[in-house]
Amino acid sequence: MQFYSRLTTLRDDFPRLVIALGMFDGVHRGHRSIISRAVELAHEIGGTSMVFTFSNHPLAVLAPQAVPPQISNNALRRQLIEALGVDVLMAIPFTKDLARRTPEDFLALLRDSFAPRILVTGPNYTFGSRGKGTHRLLQRVGSDYGFRAEICPAVQLGGRPVSSTRIRALIAGGDLAAAEACLGRPFTVLDRVIHGDRRGRTLGFPTANLAIPDAQVMLPNGVYAATAHYEGRDYAALANIGNNPTFEGCNRRIEVNIQDFSEDIYDRLLEVRFLQKIREEEKFASVDALIAQMHKDRERAKEIWRNCFTSD
Numbered sequence: 001m002q003f004y005s006r007l008t009t010l011r012d013d014f015p016r017l018v019i020a021l022g023m024f025d026g027v028h029r030g031h032r033s034i035i036s037r038a039v040e041l042a043h044e045i046g047g048t049s050m051v052f053t054f055s056n057h058p059l060a061v062l063a064p065q066a067v068p069p070q071i072s073n074n075a076l077r078r079q080l081i082e083a084l085g086v087d088v089l090m091a092i093p094f095t096k097d098l099a100r101r102t103p104e105d106f107l108a109l110l111r112d113s114f115a116p117r118i119l120v121t122g123p124n125y126t127f128g129s130r131g132k133g134t135h136r137l138l139q140r141v142g143s144d145y146g147f148r149a150e151i152c153p154a155v156q157l158g159g160r161p162v163s164s165t166r167i168r169a170l171i172a173g174g175d176l177a178a179a180e181a182c183l184g185r186p187f188t189v190l191d192r193v194i195h196g197d198r199r200g201r202t203l204g205f206p207t208a209n210l211a212i213p214d215a216q217v218m219l220p221n222g223v224y225a226a227t228a229h230y231e232g233r234d235y236a237a238l239a240n241i242g243n244n245p246t247f248e249g250c251n252r253r254i255e256v257n258i259q260d261f262s263e264d265i266y267d268r269l270l271e272v273r274f275l276q277k278i279r280e281e282e283k284f285a286s287v288d289a290l291i292a293q294m295h296k297d298r299e300r301a302k303e304i305w306r307n308c309f310t311s312d
Contacts, residue, residue, distance in 0.1 A: 016047030
């Protein structure tokens with residue numbers, strides 16, 4: 001997949017573009033239906049599939065206090081989009097200049113930069129100044145700009161549309177199963193490993209530590225059975241979310257104990273997929289009590305891991 005982080009004219013490089021439009025935070029089941037349809041249509045016309053999105057949420061410019069927390073950072077979003085068979089991803093910064101453009105100006109930008117044959121999006125997609133552009137406008141004026149619009153219906157689950165807003169609430173509330181059903185995959189974090197206190201090594205449970213950015217939606221504190229994906233291989237893992245209250249002075253973070261793994265992966269990308277919560281985070285009276293509980297956590301997680309790796 002070719003990736004562009006700045007607006008680049010591609011109309012001459014790819015003369016038959018089919019473009020999926022949206023933010024695609026989380027790349028959930030609804031997003032996948034849109035992106036997969038763009039890929040399918042591109043194959044049908046012998047063209048190129050493209051996702052056009054923004055590297056920052058438009059509200060970061062329009063109303064910073066209202067920016068929703070991310071389900072997936074840009075690195076994970078890119079990975080998930082590539083896995084859907086997309087040929088080109090363009091994720092550009094949303095700016096004040098873009099915010100001022102009328103819907104017609106935005107469509108002219110797409111025409112002049114890409115000359116798309118088909119635009120694919122969902123029923124809630126809006127564009128242009130104050131979000132005045134809608135899917136109805138795309139369908140009404142598309143021929144004036146040289147494209148036709150295809151609007152994918154919202155994906156329903158449990159009688160309600162699957163949406164990023166719904167998934168954020170499920171994750172923050174700790175409903176992993178429902179979040180996974182809406183995402184179509186386990187809730188996942190992909191980020192670089194940061195330095196920790198190296199305390200886990202002395203306890204017999206070394207951990208790879210991941211920061212929790214303020215912009216990231218996160219599960220409630222606790223211990224989770226998980227899998228860790230590193231350099232093409234999956235490992236069973238225990239993931240603790242919290243500030244490790246048995247020891248003072250710890251910031252909230254994700255501590256990942258990877259089973260049968262001893263590599264130093266500081267500053268390397270690690271992908272963690274959360275499977276099931278095992279227990280709440282606790283403050284233990286002693287280090288020995290903590291170690292004993294960690295052994296119990298591992299035993300409890302073994303059945304979850306067994307089911308996960310068997311189903312794979």
